[in-house]
Amino acid sequence: xxxxxxxxxxxxxxxxxxxxxxxxxxxxxxxxxxxxxxxxxxxxxxxxxxxxxxxxxxxxxxxxxxxxxxxxxxxxxxxxxxxxxxxxxxxxxxxxxxxxxx
Amino acid sequence: xxxxxxxxxxxxxxxxxxxxxxxxxxxxxxxxxxxxxxxxxxxxxxxxxxxxxxxxxxxxxxxxxxxxxxxxxxxxxxxxxxxxxxxxxxxxxxxxxxxxxx
Numbered sequence: 001x002x003x004x005x006x007x008x009x010x011x012x013x014x015x016x017x018x019x020x021x022x023x024x025x026x027x028x029x030x031x032x033x034x035x036x037x038x039x040x041x042x043x044x045x046x047x048x049x050x051x052x053x054x055x056x057x058x059x060x061x062x063x064x065x066x067x068x069x070x071x072x073x074x075x076x077x078x079x080x081x082x083x084x085x086x087x088x089x090x091x092x093x094x095x096x097x098x099x100x101x102x
Numbered sequence: 103x104x105x106x107x108x109x110x111x112x113x114x115x116x117x118x119x120x121x122x123x124x125x126x127x128x129x130x131x132x133x134x135x136x137x138x139x140x141x142x143x144x145x146x147x148x149x150x151x152x153x154x155x156x157x158x159x160x161x162x163x164x165x166x167x168x169x170x171x172x173x174x175x176x177x178x179x180x181x182x183x184x185x186x187x188x189x190x191x192x193x194x195x196x197x198x199x200x201x202x203x204x
Contacts, residue, residue: 042200058200
């Protein structure tokens with residue numbers, strides 16, 4: 001069963017500087033994680049429920065299954081990505097594993 | 103620019119009963135929303151950051167652009183879906199609009 005890592009970034013102090021670093025430095029680290037099938041990202045532009053606009057950006061990293069995800073983040077490339085995430089993720093950012101229903 | 107409605111359901115009292123209703127009743131309502139390009143859903147099986155396992159299930163509904171999303175939810179089918187969401191979404195569930203970076 002396909003799984004994805006779902007990352008929810010809270011609002012950075014400087015959104016444009018965040019995105020500049022994100023696309024120039026973080027995404028290239030993500031793209032070489034072994035086993036990564038697909039990645040998708042985008043800004044959360046509105047809270048459709050009228051509640052708090054909690055998150056600034058979301059990213060989803062797809063892997064064939066949970067073992068592939070774990071192997072990916074156990075690799076040097078995965079560790080480099082995780083270390084960079086720790087550097088850039090604003091306080092309150094979240095990260096979940098989702099089992100995608102096919 | 104492709105947009106998606108991102109729905110994050112918090113934990114229901116009875117997860118299996120929730121999913122039974124979700125797939126038997128809610129998903130068929132979603133699938134007939136005019137302009138819907140694609141829908142994806144899945145259980146959030148773990149908090150990868152070691153934090154609170156806040157959400158039970160996520161769903162993403164893709165539309166060609168923001169106008170298509172608004173038209174979709176302005177339709178009778180969209181309104182029926184939104185009404186059903188109000189009926190099933192556990193307290194604290196969230197809904198965001200995401201602009202997907204192509």
